[in-house]
Amino acid sequence: MSVEKKIKGIGENVLEQMKKGKNPYIEIPVRTLANVEFDEKTGIIKLKGMKAKRFFLNVAHARKFMQTLLVAAFTKGLIEQKVTTSIRDLYYALKRTLPGTKENTFEEQSESDPIIEDLEVTLDVLREEMHLNAERKGLMVGNCTILDAGDEINLRKMGTGGYGVPSNVEEEMIKFKKIDADFVLFVEKAAVFSRLNEDKFWKKHNCILITGEGQPSRGVRRMLYRLHNEFGLPIYVLTDADGWGYYIYSVIKQGSINLAHLSPKLGVPDAIFVGLTTKDVEKFKLPKNVTIKLNEMDIKRAKELLEYPWFKSKAWQDEINHMLKVGYKLELEALSSRGIKFISEEYLPTKIKNKDFIL
């Protein structure tokens, strides 16, 4: 069913209930921790089946009921007009004072954002499919030609800058014209991405290079998802060897608890962690003085990671326990102590050739 039809369905249901003289309601899957589970079979964090009904004639529900219909109607309009906009724009566009009252439809964006998430999960669509954009981040280059809103963009010819991955990378916006790559390398840090891009790593190793410029945006995660699921490309993940880097990997892999409803459309359970690890210090003969002593937070975080079901594999337990034992973490840039091209000419080729991964 088209997204437009799904949205329309909400209104039609409400209308039907009203015609029958019933108290109209919208049924919405619950997004609390109690309704989140790690699905061992698919390898993602997802919602269980709990749903809640939001009634019109209920003092506790009426405001959110009204807001849900306002947001639904607005997004339907966006799709019809073939335009997209930001979730902040939506808030401002829908904010108004109800005539004769001091009541606003929305007081803050923190009221409209959860409604958008409610609709995502209720309709099983991404906000981007409803033409709503979140904050974008991330760059991409490599052996791939895309069509973005009809513009043909050759990602082999993006210079030192790169293509800015938009918020919305759905089929409607982004089509893949030609993909020659053998794999995708996701890099946490933009500076490391630039280094690899300058060394034309993607050309020599026939891949696509993507950076999240930190924690990957929804657009970047969805891009990884599509490249993996539509073209069967392995996704290699390269982050710092610290709790934050490992967390970024886990979000790419099985999603996050907070956004569990998105994992089925954003998670890549087959994503492969290529580095950096604390064991690489020995393996690649890095000087000890480029390591960073774990602080209390790091230790706490590492111990938490050990408990998550998705870090229960032997390889991950080994790595995290090793980190705690040696008492240090390290950044990707630490590889530059062996020379600035070490990462592209030695570290990554060795790791990939030897399949020295953590799964």
Added chain:
Amino acid sequence: MSVEKKIKGIGENVLEQMKKGKNPYIEIPVRTLANVEFDEKTGIIKLKGMKAKRFFLNVAHARKFMQTLLVAAFTKGLIEQKVTTSIRDLYYALKRTLPGTKENTFEEQSESDPIIEDLEVTLDVLREEMHLNAERKGLMVGNCTILDAGDEINLRKMGTGGYGVPSNVEEEMIKFKKIDADFVLFVEKAAVFSRLNEDKFWKKHNCILITGEGQPSRGVRRMLYRLHNEFGLPIYVLTDADGWGYYIYSVIKQGSINLAHLSPKLGVPDAIFVGLTTKDVEKFKLPKNVTIKLNEMDIKRAKELLEYPWFKSKAWQDEINHMLKVGYKLELEALSSRGIKFISEEYLPTKIKNKDFIL
């Protein structure tokens, strides 16, 4: 003189002093507040003439003297090898323990970063010219074709994503092949940039669209500088109507106190503030409920702005006093209360047509 020669000059001077049996030193312009001034004539914040000597044979100077030569030698190597890298890479690449001691060349990146700035100001070059990259941010689309590291990139064909402005946009990396634009529009927020890009604002109004994705990076500021100075394009600046937005404008225009040594190469004193202003609420009939009440910080900030010499024009004093009088600020997205295309079809065209600017 080439950057390479300038860097080499430092070493040659030191060598010459040593040969003469003198205590070698490097003369470095002082980057403290006492040496910063607002130059009314050029309209930029810049360094005055104070310099300090950094001696080798001086317990208080020796460490920094050593660091300065290490960084200089490293950047000379980068230029010779025709590679660039990040300032964090430099820190790791140069970090080592002096043999037979527990002394490290650098303890933290916060030690190497100021040395890079010392070299920038001593040699009158940008770190990017020394092949060092800072964190990059920012996107660009519009009536312009560039060459980035030899790749021809047509910024009219960048889809919804855009071209990621790199850290280094010097002539050596970025060349302008064809520019058809009448002006450049700098937009603070990426979401607003995306909206304008989707509405093809740059095509209808024959311009180049750049976002800083917040406070503009050095790369974005240098890009604005080059487009203005090499092609005479006016730079229009579009930010939120708040202290932060006005500050972003002021940084683009005359630079910042902290990085005063960069203003001559990054500042665009002719930059034109096109909006948003608090007076626009009346002018464009925006509903009052999209304004945001000033908090104590906002009021303090606004009063500070009133005192800066570069906000002393009548128009700016009027706007900031108006903000304080009405007691609110507002975001660009507030324009969407008049419809999501209001900004591209009504607000900006009206502002530009009527030359309703603040200078």
